[in-house]
Amino acid sequence: MSGPVLGASALAQLLPMHLWLARDGAVLSIGPTLAKLLPDMSEGLSARLMPTREQPGSCVLSAIGSAVDQRTRLFLRLTDAPDLVLRGHGVRAEDGSILLNLGFGIGLHKAIQSAGLTDDDFAPSELAMELLFLHEANRGVLTELSRFNDQLAQSREVALLQAQTDPLTGLHNRRGLEIALSLSLRSVDLPDDAPQPFALVHLDLDHFKQVNDQLGHQAGDDLLRSVGGVLRSHVRKADTAARIGGDEFVLILRGMTSRPALQTLSERIIAAINALSPPELVGLSVSASMGVVIWTPGGSARADDVLAQADRALYMSKGSGRGRVTIL
Amino acid sequence: MNSLVNRAIEEFLRSTYGEVMVQAITDEAAVSVGRLAPAGAGFATAGLDRAAFRLAKPRAEMFEDMGGWMTRIEPIRRLLRFSGRDFRDFLLRLDELPGRAHLVLPDLIVPRLQVEATDQSVCLSMLEPDEAWQHLLVGLIRGMADDYGALCLIAADGSAIRIDIWDEQFAEGRMFCLQSDLLSDQVLS
Known part of the structure; x- marks a missing residue:
């Protein structure tokens, strides 16, 4: 059983990661790439390599021997860099010496880092370069895609906000109000998290039409903007202020159930709006009529009902002389 | 995967001609398409055509410049450098490029490439000739010749690309090691 015999340099060229061991563990030959990872093999095999958990046993040579004879995969840990594991297989020659061919597996990056390997260190049949290529290419693509996703999410958020905002006053528009109101009426997801009571305020300007007719639409728009400012400054962060059309505004005041407090707040808002009345307006002054409904858990959970109630209260205010508030 | 291509085109135009051009x-694209593209979506090759028109620059030159620009973007340069240990090796293995691109971006259509080599020159042809790709590749190969430090003449030759290598080691070339600096940075952050 004799075939062609390979010299040491041919072996090194063909298998840059080989390790050829005599029966007693003496190193007969080592591939040039493996030699970069394992310098000074003269200090002996066990000073450089140790068996992994998969191959228990204290002696590295016996672990290698048994893996070769049982034709199982061999895993060896570097003594100097214990996080680096080489894997491979081997055969036993007729004279009892062992020829191992080792590789890096997924620890390729660490090996390249610790031994400063280059393209020339890998046999052409190895997929090392392709693995590195794929790794970097994938990372680049993923980074780009996640950047793109972030941007889309941001644009979506801006678009959503715009869709719920009244461009003139910066308050919510009708759509924004509907969303806020339905959230207030719904017990939020958890069953034991009951909805909180709130006051819904419906506000309508008095004599707004005359401002538009006598002073022009620009003056009307300015007034609406100023009213928006007044409402914004009278509500808290958790509250909602919306312009739902023309000169109609709605406030959701969370947790506000006290009639005296609502009365005071309403009067302050009416006074502030009174103060906005343009002096050029002849014979009358701008004011506001308000209708308030206090909603407590157990009340109608339909937004339409609550809005209709507030609307009724508003018309009571209008009917009884304007510039006042009705609390239901 | 067009979003990546489109963004590359936008970034190329931004870094070469500035924000005003972009x-x-x-x-212009918004007017002709009738709607504004989302921010950062970039534009397709039509964007290169528009830029070429505005600059009164031949379309071919625009694509060449884009190819050259790509080789100066470090992550792209690294991916190209993985494909060859020296400039000649890089050229001879260009026929692997579509396969490599496909591994990462399965939707990207890259024309199949054929490489023929003689002593001093390499001829690269496309099985499905495409002018845009031809000029992009001319720019890309020219950029990589610089990167490897090779002295050569690169020109479109009919629908093919002809590379005459005068001196493969003319200049030192740019540094390349397998270990990416980016990798260690990212692991840390």
Whole structure:
């Protein structure tokens, strides 16, 4: 059983990661790439390599021997860099010496880092370069895609906000109000998290039409903007202020159930709006009529009902002389 | 995967001709398509055509410049350098490029490439000739010749590309090691 015999340099060229061991563990030959990872093999095999958990046993040579004879995969840990594991297989020659061919597996990056390997260190049949290529290419693509996703999410958020905002006053528009109101009426997801009571305020300007007719639409728009400012400054962060059309505004005041407090707040808002009345307006002054409904858990959970109630209260205010508030 | 290509085109135009040019092309595209593309979506090759028109520059030159620009973007340069240990090896293995691109971006259509080599020159042809790709590749190969430090003449030759290598080691070439600096940075952060 004799075939062609390979010299040491041919072996090194063909298998840059080989390790050829005599029966007693003496190193007969080592591939040039493996030699970069394992310098000074003269200090002996066990000073450089140790068996992994998969191959228990204290002696590295016996672990290698048994893996070769049982034709199982061999895993060896570097003594100097214990996080680096080489894997491979081997055969036993007729004279009892062992020829191992080792590789890096997924620890390729660490090996390249610790031994400063280059393209020339890998046999052409190895997929090392392709693995590195794929790794970097994938990372680049993923980074780009996640950047793109972030941007889309941001644009979506801006678009959503715009869709719920009244461009003139910066308050919510009708759509924004509907969303806020339905959230207030719904017990939020958890069953034991009951909805909180709130006051819904419906506000309508008095004599707004005359401002538009006598002073022009620009003056009307300015007034609406100023009213928006007044409402914004009278509500808290958790509250909602919306312009739902023309000169109609709605406030959701969370947790506000006290009639005296609502009365005071309403009067302050009416006074502030009174103060906005343009002096050029002849014979009358701008004011506001308000209708308030206090909603407590157990009340109608339909937004339409609550809005209709507030609307009724508003018309009571209008009917009884304007510039006042009705609390239901 | 067009979003990546489109963004590359936008970034190329931005870094070469500035924000004003990008904005002008974005507006022009919005007018012709009738709507504004989402921010950062970039534009397709039509963006390069628009820029070429505005600059009174031949379309071919625009694509060549883009190819050259790509080789100066470090992550792209690294991916190209993985494909060859020296410039000649890089050229001879260009026929692997579509396969490599496909591994990462399965949707990207890259024309199949054929490489023929003689002593001093390499001829690269496309099985499905495409002018845009031809000029992009001319720019890309020219950029990589610089990167490897090779002295050569690269020119479109009919529908093919002809590379005459005068001196493979003319200059030192740019540094390349397998270990990416980016990798260690990212692991840390």
